[in-house]
Amino acid sequence: GQQVMQIPQYQHVQEGEDFTTYCNSSTTLSNIQWYKQRPGGHPVFLIQLVKSGEVKKQKRLTFQFGEAKKNSSLHITATQTTDVGTYFCAALYNFNKFYFGSGTKLNVKP
Amino acid sequence: DVKVTQSSRYLVKRTGEKVFLECVQDMDHENMFWYRQDPGLGLRLIYFSYDVKMKEKGDIPEGYSVSREKKERFSLILESASTNQTSMYLCASSLGGQGAIVPTDTQYFGPGTRLTVL
Numbered sequence: 756g757q758q759v760m761q762i763p764q765y766q767h768v769q770e771g772e773d774f775t776t777y778c779n780s781s782t783t784l785s786n787i788q789w790y791k792q793r794p795g796g797h798p799v800f801l802i803q804l805v806k807s808g809e810v811k812k813q814k815r816l817t818f819q820f821g822e823a824k825k826n827s828s829l830h831i832t833a834t835q836t837t838d839v840g841t842y843f844c845a846a847l848y849n850f851n852k853f854y855f856g857s858g859t860k861l862n863v864k865p
Numbered sequence: 866d867v868k869v870t871q872s873s874r875y876l877v878k879r880t881g882e883k884v885f886l887e888c889v890q891d892m893d894h895e896n897m898f899w900y901r902q903d904p905g906l907g908l909r910l911i912y913f914s915y916d917v918k919m920k921e922k923g924d925i926p927e928g929y930s931v932s933r934e935k936k937e938r939f940s941l942i943l944e945s946a947s948t949n950q951t952s953m954y955l956c957a958s959s960l961g962g963q964g965a966i967v968p969t970d971t972q973y974f975g976p977g978t979r980l981t982v983l
Contacts, residue, residue: 761907764905788971788972790972796976797955797974797975797976797977798908798955798957798972798974799974800971800972800973803971843907843908845972853910854910854924855900855907855908855909855910856907857905857906857907858907
């Protein structure tokens with residue numbers, strides 16, 4: 756079935772370093788959402804991307820949707836310890852089926 | 866603020882027991898979802914409902930059933946719990962409408978229930 760691949764599975768960075776997680780699909784997506792789950796918490800919606808090539812920013816977070824709408828990335832500039840958690844993409848196919856990626860677990864060393 | 870609550874944070878059951886997980890949302894959302902979350906596998910959709918008494922299978926419905934008798938409440942039932950159903954169970958809701966999943970909805974998640982089946 757159509758599923759979205761998310762990489763890397765884990766990322767350990769020093770505080771102040773940048774971080775990027777990627778979601779890739781073999782087929783065109785209708786839209787993609789990003790969620791963050793803090794340790795011991797539940798997923799919380801961050802953003803949604805709909806248009807080809809779309810770029811959105813939230814402070815130090817930059818979200819991109821590929822031109823072909825088959826991939827997306829979340830980039831964090833100058834990570835902080837508050838960024839620790841697991842980041843998930845949720846990809847929508849044909850406007851009626853969606854899948855969550857397996858998540859990227861980010862650990863930030865102070 | 867949307868509030869999604871789940872009946873238990875932690876639950877321990879024995880193999881073969883019938884297990885009920887309850888989820889309630891207070892924002893009059895049409896759509897409700899049940900996921901399980903396992904390390905390395907992300908969130909996998911078990912069942913969802915886009916209206917009262919309506920349900921649709923997700924990706925891994927085997928061994929589970931659901932009930933939605935009232936709009937605000939969505940129950941997940943394990944008819945005969947097995948050890949491979951040990952997992953974190955997350956409920957979510959989204960605004961929805963028009964009798965179908967509205968795909969651009971934000972999903973609001975509950976705190977989760979960590980179920981252990983011995």
